Amino acid sequence: MTFVILGCALPAYKVWWPLMVVLFYLLSPVPTLLARRYSETTGSPSSAYLELAIFVTMGFVVSSFALPIVLARSPESDPVIKVGACYLTLAGNVIVYLTIIGFFIAFDQEDSDYSMW
Structure with a gap:
């Protein structure tokens, strides 16, 4: 998120349009979480x-990378937006999506200490 905010707030850029990718960050895990919840109740491993x-x-992921490039x-x-703001937003995208993938990997393992809740 720091890279996205820097891409918006630095005096050289001064445009807040790159912050729209936060909407994609919030929406991207929702379909997978809902589908996993539904597949757990039906018992089907792949549906x-x-x-x-x-x-x-x-x-959602492709859209979050495409939006700053198109702008x-x-x-x-x-x-x-300027090219520097685009690069900062793309770097922020990579970090945020790697964090989301790490979340799914960490909390999907049943023998992990993290999944005891």
Whole structure:
């Protein structure tokens, strides 16, 4: 999140449009969490709901990477955000999504100390 906020708040950039990717951060784990909850109640290890959830989650992830790129590559005379803000937002995306993947890996293992709650 620090990279995303830096991409918005640094005096060289002064545009808060890159902060829109936070919406994708919040929405990306929701389909997978809902599908896992549903697959646990039905007992089916692989279902169409889980596949659809993964597809929707990947849509959110791709959109969060595409949004800053599209904003930075708008008409060259007046781009919406500068290239530096785009790079900072992309770096923030990588870190946030690696953290979300780490969360799913850590709390999915049953023999881990983290899953005892």
